[in-house]
Amino acid sequence: MQSKGIVLHGGKQLEMVTAELQSPAGSQVLVRTHAVGLCGSDSGLYLGTYEGPRNYPLYFGHEWSGTVVSVGPDVTRFRQGDKVTGDCSLYCGTCQFCGRDKNLCQHIEKFGITVDGASRQLFLQEERYLYRADPGADLDLVALSEPLAVGAHAARRVREARPNLAKEKILVLGGGAIGLSCLFALKVLEGCEYVELYDLVEERVAKAVAAGAASPTDVAAAGGDGDAADYGGLYSGRGYDAIFETSGSPAAFRMAVGLLRPLGAVMALGFIPSVEFGLKQITLKAAQIMGSIGGTGEFDRVLEFVAGYPELASQLVSHRVPFDEADRAFALAADRGRSMKVLLQFQGPRAGQARRGAP
Ligand SMILES: [Zn+2]
Ligand SMILES: [Zn+2]
Known part of the structure; x- marks a missing residue:
């Protein structure tokens, strides 16, 4: 053949x-x-x-x-x-x-x-x-399974480290395919109630909000300059418990560290080769930096999502x-x-x- x-x-x-x-x-x-x-x-x-x-x-x-x-x-x-x-x-x-x-x-x-x-x-x-895939599934959408699974795997890893994730305040940085995949995995697969998505491109934020994300609040106030080291103090109630960095921008990662609440976690998905940030914030907040790679292990639930x-x-x-x-x-x-x-x-x-x- x-x-x-x-x-x-x-x-x-x-x-x-x-x-x-x-x-x-x-x-x-x-x-x-x-x-x-x-x-x-x-x-x-x-x-x-x-x-x-x-x-x-x-x-x-x-x-x-x-x-x-x-x-x-x-x-x-x-x-x-x-x-x-x-x-x-x-x-x-x-x-x-x-x-x-x-x-x-x-x-x-x-x-x-x-x-x-x-x-x-x-x-x-x-x-x-x-x-x-489901016999009725749209094959164009079935082709999205792998990036969706990457988001699902990252969401699972954070949830396994944070059993209360569904009730926590979550931020996704970056509204590209992996950012949206994280958003859908968090909202639909993990049942998270509150997920904001932020991107410098406003149309991407609007798209995410139309798809169920909350409008960016604290992150928008912090701006995109990455200098959020003293943002609001540790117990202002602002900031986020879990932040998914998908944009690949060093400034975004730096900002994420600044926006973490005490005991928060950053999931680093953006393939950033190197970044300078205040590591002492991780120490002071007893925070966590996590990684995740690949989507194997998630395809069955992602295919249900694609069909549903x-x-x-x-x-x-x-x-x-x-x-x-x-x-x-x-x-x-x-x-x-x-x-x-x-x-x-x-x-x-x-x-x-x-x-x-x-x-
Ligand atoms: Zn890929
Ligand atoms: Zn092996």
Whole structure:
């Protein structure tokens, strides 16, 4: 079977290739890609600036949806026609870290980053890295599962550290795809009553408020300068118990530390290479800085969210682009002020033309 796809070489070098695919063997599943979401790491892989482990030439695409074409003889959980998505964290399942958080597997490979991903019409994947979506789910939205799962995993980690999280005052910094994913995970999956979202782009705040966030209060008063060290005093009642930093801005992280209430926690999701801040505030407030990586472990509840709240999930999508216009898609994704999630479409009328044109 022939499959057309997009291979990255770094340095904006993007190649359309046609490859021959074998039938699924053993516990493999053959997937027909529907959509691939572009995220910051994909842009880095495209430009050649991605700093973590990666392997060129590379089919990228770790945020995806598709349908099952056929299954290997040992596959038990999937059959032809199932709507599916899958893990970015390809875990071993047996190491000491897999027992605690598979996203930290010591033998981890990352789908679409260290090994070939979904940026092609067809691909083979092991059954254990796949999840079935609701038959009625919109496949465009199923492609959002991975970023939604990243938000869900971060929310779970904070809740596990803070059992009273649902009643606490929470702030999400950054209204991009991961910020919105955190907002939805906190409100819908964790049942948190009060979550503000703040972004320097006002339309993003308005969008979050329309989707259930509270209007930013104390954070807006503190301003965006990051100098909130003495903000309101420790017991002013202002500030936040838990802050999810998703913007990637050092100033935002510094501000988050200043806005923490005593015994508060900052969840750092923004991949900030370095930041200078008053560490003594962490000591004085007996506060916590936490991290979270990956979304494995959350796909089942995220897929329920996608099926149950399509009007919320669709807030993440800003553009849909046929996969044979990938250069344009990456240019759109780079415009972070205006774009949220850009979905590359591997099906549909225009992608279909490209498929018929394949040799
Ligand atoms: Zn991603
Ligand atoms: Zn492992």
